[in-house]
Amino acid sequence: xxxxxxxxxxxxxxxxxxxKNRLIGFVPTMGAxxxxxxxxxxxxxxxxxxxxxxxxxxxxxxxxxxxxxKYPRTPAKDLTxxxxxxxxAVFMPSAEEVYPPGLDTSVNLDFGALAxxxxxxxxxxxxxxxxxxxxxxxxxxxxxxLFMGQKDYQxxxxxxxxxxxxxxPTEVVMCPIVREKNGLAMSSRNQRLSPEQxxxxxxxxxxxxxxxxxxxxxxxxxxxxKALEQLHQPGLEPEYFQxxxxxxxxxxxDYESPASIIACAALWTGGVRLxxxxxxxx
Ligand code: PAF
Numbered sequence: 001x002x003x004x005x006x007x008x009x010x011x012x013x014x015x016x017x018x019x020k021n022r023l024i025g026f027v028p029t030m031g032a033x034x035x036x037x038x039x040x041x042x043x044x045x046x047x048x049x050x051x052x053x054x055x056x057x058x059x060x061x062x063x064x065x066x067x068x069x070k071y072p073r074t075p076a077k078d079l080t081x082x083x084x085x086x087x088x089a090v091f092m093p094s095a096e097e098v099y100p101p102g103l104d105t106s107v108n109l110d111f112g113a114l115a116x117x118x119x120x121x122x123x124x125x126x127x128x129x130x131x132x133x134x135x136x137x138x139x140x141x142x143x144x145x146l147f148m149g150q151k152d153y154q155x156x157x158x159x160x161x162x163x164x165x166x167x168x169p170t171e172v173v174m175c176p177i178v179r180e181k182n183g184l185a186m187s188s189r190n191q192r193l194s195p196e197q198x199x200x201x202x203x204x205x206x207x208x209x210x211x212x213x214x215x216x217x218x219x220x221x222x223x224x225x226k227a228l229e230q231l232h233q234p235g236l237e238p239e240y241f242q243x244x245x246x247x248x249x250x251x252x253x254d255y256e257s258p259a260s261i262i263a264c265a266a267l268w269t270g271g272v273r274l275x276x277x278x279x280x281x282x
Pocket of ligand 1: 028029030056058061130133134152155
């Protein structure tokens with residue numbers, strides 16, 4: 001496995017694969033890796049000929065400075081995990097390398113209704129920061145395939161929209177959520193939870209599972225109300241629970257017309273914000 005900190009040396013390395021028409025797979029991360037990240041790397045290893053993983057805690061996507069400061073950083077462990085899984089190259093740039101002074105890296109795309117609900121509502125500016133860093137990393141790596149996790153479903157839709165709108169030569173692939181034994185979706189932020197808080201946070205997945213059953217009986221708004229009621233318990237502060245169209249992210253009014261329906265939720269526990277979702281249809 002090769003470790004690159006500079007764009008120029010990473011590009012030289014990738015040139016070798018590109019000259020031989022090899023498919024390059026890319027897994028962008030902010031480090032503090034877990035099984036969920038490794039599943040993306042494995043999917044890339046299985047379906048492309050060269051896998052690049054980036055580790056960069058992107059300051060422009062954090063809307064709260066304390067969240068950025070507290071974001072877990074475990075670089076040595078991350079590199080060991082990537083080495084053991086067989087990743088070909090890791091890109092660990094500095095902030096200056098990603099955002100050199102004078103270079104305009106902003107993405108001037110209107111994500112419209114995709115960016116407004118849920119995460120967009122509670123984390124203003126977040127998706128512009130995500131789009132900015134992913135576009136910048138795609139310009140550097142130029143992969144044929146980009147692997148993203150379903151846990152950040154809204155992020156996946158926005159990046160797929162960006163790839164289409166800018167005609168990027170990259171296929172955006174969504175990989176399933178990896179869960180802990182109790183159902184809690186794997187997330188770097190889980191590292192900040194105590195074992196008791198991790199147990200309690202599994203309530204998020206339980207509410208999603210219940211919602212899937214309630215949807216057989218109750219209309220969407222009633223399902224959301226019941227799920228929020230279930231999540232309102234000491235130690236948990238739910239932010240939203242919504243049944244949305246899996247393509248447009250607009251609230252669903254019935255279960256028949258949308259081709260895809262997804263239940264999405266966010267809550268706070270122990271000062272940590274967690275998100276999760278479950279595909280109900282499509
Ligand atoms: O999902 C993440 O970890 C980040 O939003 C990403 C895609 C690596 C961009 O910083």
